[in-house]
Amino acid sequence: MKVKDILNSEFTLVAGSGGIEKEISNVYVCDLLSFVMSHVKSGSAWITIQTHVNVVAVALMTEISCIIICEGEKLDENAKVKADEENIPVISFSGTSYDAAIRLSELIK
Amino acid sequence: MKFYYDLHIHSALSPCADNEMTPNNIVNMAVLKGLDVISITDHNSAKNVEVIYELSKSKGIKLIPGIEVQTKEEVHILCYFFDIFDCISFGKIIYDSLECIKNNKSIFGEQLIMDEDDNIIAEEEKLLLTSCGYSINDIFKMMDGKGAAVPAHVDRTSYSIISNLGFIPNISNLKTVEVSSDFSIVGNTSEYQKKHKTISSSDAHRLGDINERIHYIECNDFESIVEWLCS
Numbered sequence: 520m521k522v523k524d525i526l527n528s529e530f531t532l533v534a535g536s537g538g539i540e541k542e543i544s545n546v547y548v549c550d551l552l553s554f555v556m557s558h559v560k561s562g563s564a565w566i567t568i569q570t571h572v573n574v575v576a577v578a579l580m581t582e583i584s585c586i587i588i589c590e591g592e593k594l595d596e597n598a599k600v601k602a603d604e605e606n607i608p609v610i611s612f613s614g615t616s617y618d619a620a621i622r623l624s625e626l627i628k
Numbered sequence: 629m630k631f632y633y634d635l636h637i638h639s640a641l642s643p644c645a646d647n648e649m650t651p652n653n654i655v656n657m658a659v660l661k662g663l664d665v666i667s668i669t670d671h672n673s674a675k676n677v678e679v680i681y682e683l684s685k686s687k688g689i690k691l692i693p694g695i696e697v698q699t700k701e702e703v704h705i706l707c708y709f710f711d712i713f714d715c716i717s718f719g720k721i722i723y724d725s726l727e728c729i730k731n732n733k734s735i736f737g738e739q740l741i742m743d744e745d746d747n748i749i750a751e752e753e754k755l756l757l758t759s760c761g762y763s764i765n766d767i768f769k770m771m772d773g774k775g776a777a778v779p780a781h782v783d784r785t786s787y788s789i790i791s792n793l794g795f796i797p798n799i800s801n802l803k804t805v806e807v808s809s810d811f812s813i814v815g816n817t818s819e820y821q822k823k824h825k826t827i828s829s830s831d832a833h834r835l836g837d838i839n840e841r842i843h844y845i846e847c848n849d850f851e852s853i854v855e856w857l858c859s
Contacts (some may be wrong), residue, residue, distance in 0.1 A: 551702045553759035557727045571786045573757070579735050 522585045522608045525564070525626050530587065530610045530619075534599040537606035541584040546623050548616050552577050559583060564623060566616045572598040578607045585609070587623075589616045630846055631853060634658065634839035635667040635692060636706060636780065636806060636829030639676040643736035643757050645833040650746040651680045653835055655687050662841040665853060667694035667829075669706050671756040672726055674719025675741050681712055683744050690850045695719050696780060700763045704787045706806060707767065708854050709775040718770065725761030726754060764789065768799045776857035778804045781831060782820060783811045796820050804857045809839060827857070 523539040526532055532539065544562035549555050550569055559565060561582035567574060570592050578586050585608040588594060594602070594609055602609045612619045637654060638645035658666045666689060668680050674695045684691040693715035697705045709715040730753055731739055739752035762770070771777040779789040779796065782805045789796055789805075796805065804825040811828065827845070832838045847856050 551759070553698065553702060553727070556729055556755075556758060569786065573786075576735050580732050 520627055522564075522610075525585075525623065526610070529614075529622060530612055533588075533594055533609050533611045534602035535585075535606055535608040537603070538585070538608045541608065543584050543627070546620060546627070547583075548620055556581060566612075566619050566623075568592050568616065570594050570598060572601055574598060575601040575605060575607050575609075579605055583607075587612055587619055589614065589619050629848065630844040631664045631690075631850065632662065632839075632841045632844045633665045633667075633827070633853075634661075634663055634829050634832070634843075635665070635694065635708065635778075635827060636669050636696070636831045637666055637838060638696075638831070638833050639668050639670055639680065640738070640740040640742060641670045641673060641676045641752060641756070642833065643671070643731060643733075643739050643755070645670075645737070646835070647738060647740060648835055649833070651676065651683050651742055651744060652746050654680060654838070655684050655689060657835050657838050658684075659687055659689055661838060663689065663839065665690040665692060665845075665850060666838075667692040667706075667708060669694040669696040671696055672698055672758070672760055673723050673752065673756050674715050675723075675752065677715055677719070678712060679742060679744050692854060695722065697722055697762070697767055698757075698759045698787065699767055700759055700761065701792050702759055702787060703764055703789045703792050704780040705764065705767050705789075706778040706780050707771055707775060708778065708857060710851075710854050711774070714774045718774065721770075722760045722762070723754070723756075726756070726758055729755040729758060731755040764793075764797065765799065768801055771858075772801055775854050776804065777801065778806050778827065778857060780806045781808050783807045790820070796824070801858050803859060809843075825857075
């Protein structure tokens with residue numbers, strides 16, 4: 520499944536449209552960036568509530584396929600610029616991280 | 629006596645700081661701005677502190693040896709030491725507890741260790757922008773008697789004790805918190821400001837961001853500033 524395949528009225532793309540052809544092979548939920556850095560698998564869709572520029576840096580470093588920002592949190596402006604530059608898709612979701620994981624699991628089935 | 633300060637400055641060792649944050653540039657800029665006392669607080673490492681400490685002596689500005697620790701909870705705590713050697717050995721303990729993740733320079737930036745002439749003498753390979761192996765409580769215990777631990781930028785939404793924990797825990801040697809320099813202290817009656825002293829440093833990653841001669845700490849002498857922060 521590709522990033523573009525999970526986009527719908529709930530999962531809306533807010534940055535990094537150049538990266539929507541990336542494959543999603545896993546889902547990972549965590550808000551501690553340093554923990555993500557050492558534990559996430561490449562190709563994951565990463566669910567978090569963090570919105571600052573370092574989420575994009577972590578995604579780049581770990582080769583995550585997209586970032587899903589939950590609870591309707593807004594991505595910082597400099598993070599949006601970086602995500603666009605680096606083609607890291609950032610997706611907004613208004614529900615909780617739990618809801619996002621459940622929805623994704625249904626989509627990926 | 630009023631000591632005009634900036635106690636939160638990153639050198640080129642911090643990956644997110646400009647490479648222009650060299651020992652001489654930092655010290656000279658602080659002198660130009662008319663500051664009396666500064667602190668170098670790099671992420672999870674004190675490897676540039678000693679050289680800047682020596683340099684500041686020769687330029688007539690005071691330096692408090694420091695480090696900005698990122699705890700297990702992903703909270704930034706500024707640690708200020710009475711003694712430079714305590715700072716260096718504490719820096720080693722923190723550094724050793726970091727996970728071995730290699731820095732990717734093109735993403736996070738370079739981590740440069742420099743000498744007193746601003747020459748690059750080494751490049752730190754381990755990523756410093758991650759969490760150490762110690763909790764907030766561990767750090768405050770480790771700092772007891774050695775200096776002051778001050779939660780950094782408590783008004784921010786990331787890497788802050790309030791954003792990550794939701795509150796400031798009751799720790800006996802937690803007396804002072806840092807707020808961002810663009811935060812308006814006057815007139816704000818947040819709970820933490822009723823219970824804690826506040827300082828306002830720049831968290832400078834670029835030379836121009838270093839504090840102007842605005843914020844001061846009132847103490848008898850320079851030696852008592854760290855005491856003031858933790859009492």
